Amino acid sequence: MKVLLYFEGEKALGKSGIGRALEHQKKALAASGVNYTMDASCTDYDVVHINTYGLKSRAMVQKAKKAGKKIVYHAHSTEEDFRNSFIGSNQLSPLVKKYLISLYSQADHIVTPTDYSKELIKSYGITVPISAVSNGIDLEKYKKSEEKETAFRNHFNIKDGEKVIICVGLFFERKGIIDFIEVAKLFPEYRFIWFGHVPLMSIPSHIRKIVTEDHPENVEFPGYIRGEIIEGAYSGSDLFFFPSYEETEGIVVLEAIASHQNLLVRDIPVYEGWLDKDINCYMGNNNEEFAELLQQIIEKQKPDLSNIAYEVVENRSIEKVGEELKKIYTSVLDEKILSENSKTAHQC
Template sequence: MRVLLYFEGKKMLEKSGIGRAFEHQKKALESAEIDYTTDIKDQNYDILHINTYGINTRKVIQQAKKQDKKVIYHAHSNAEDFQNSFLGANTITPLYKKYIIGLYSLGDHLLTPTPYAKRVLQEYGIQKPIDVVSNGVNLAQFYPDKQKEQKFREYFQLSDEQKVIISVGLYFRRKGLMDFVEVAKKFPQYKFIWFGHISLYSVPKEIRRIVQYDHPENVVFPGYIKGDIIEGAYSNADLFFFPSYEETEGIVVLEALASLQNVLVRDIPVYEGWLQDRYNCYMGRNNEEFSQLLEGIVEKRLPDLSENGWQTAQNKSIQHIGTQLKSIYETVLS
């Protein structure tokens, strides 16, 4: 069994959740000892595993079909998480929805990262078999490391006493960036750091304005940072605050859980079945609730849930994902 992992537009998407999911897939296949290639010119494969939605995708699928190859489509996105993202996204969302339904329907089998994401596709009327497979998390990479934590604090020149709240995501309204800044205004004594980057020309002007200058002094937008600094931030911060309105899973949430970090998220359907309020995370519905919970967590007036969160992340390891993918591949081939 040999798999072609197809990822169109790698340079544009490598800093996104889809980009990280693709890297996790490669590691998962390696852990399960599944032979794979990412070279589209290499036609020696049995299964085409599609991850993206570019203009060449349909042609690649059609070519595979002509050769009687099986096609698995990894449905990382839907119309709901396309809204409130790029400049003009809301205007073209109906067209985007029609476009991805057409592409997904070409697959023999679909994968989604959560039961919620599966339900959305079924509500679209897609009739293909759908399996739920988490995007996974590299547990070893995000386990707390004192040296990484020291690099994080030195990079941002943080005193030992400074309380820090972090988030990770593209500069999208959907990600809750505006709410993150509004909550930060209530706590000038805390440092708020939003990791992530996308061209400011591609987002609405109100988001551009906030990132460039219209935010309080205690909020920092350092851009895209990888490696020891952000990994140290995950575990060393006092809280991971992710007020996103819509996700298909949220890899950054998995990374925070794997870092033994307390997590505060918005109470949205995507977390049903794997995150539980007051057990392995905290959930709020608006900025007033976020503010109350945030202060209680940071000042340790609320219970530390990081151990339960870490246990949740164990079930979504790269190795576990590899085992699931191997089973699905074998089923599709048979």
């Protein structure tokens, strides 16, 4: 079995959650012994696993169908998580939904990160088999490290006793960036750092203004940072505050959990079944609740839930994701063999 991992615009999307999902897929397939290629010109593959939905991705679907190949479509994107992102996203979202339906419906199997996103896609009327498979997490990469935490603290000149709250995400209203700022205004004594980047001209002017000038002095936007500094930030900060309104999973949440960091997230449906309020994370519904919980967590008035949360990522390791993907590839190839045998028997 050979799998073609197809990813359109890797250079542009590499810094996004979808880009990190691709890196996890590579590691997962290698760990499970699945032979794969990223070479789109390759012709000797058995299954194409498509991660993106641009025009080149659509052309790849047609090419694979014409060649009689099996198609697994990774549904990272939904209409719901397209909204409140780029300029014009809300106006375009109904068209995006129709486009996604047309693409996903041509697959032999759909993979999506959570049961929540699986139900969303089913609600679109798509009848293709759908499996919920986590994007996974590299547990070794996010292990707590004193060296990485020192690199983080030195990079940002964090003083002893200084409290730091972080978030990681694109500059989207959907990600809760406005709420992050509003809560930060209530705590000038704490530092708030939002890691991530998106071209400023692609986002609405009110979000652009927040990032460039209209935020309090205790909020920083250092851009996209990778390696030991961001890994040290996950474990070396005092809280991961992620007020996102919509996710298909939230790889950054898995990264924070893998770093043994406490979580404060919005109480939204995507977390149902794996994040439990006041058991392995803290959840709020509005800024008033966020502010109260944040202060209590920072000041150690709430118990540390990070060790309990770690069980979540143990079940989403790269190795486990690899085995689940391998089963899906095998199943679609088995269907192909059965179909071919059936045609042969019919001809006889």
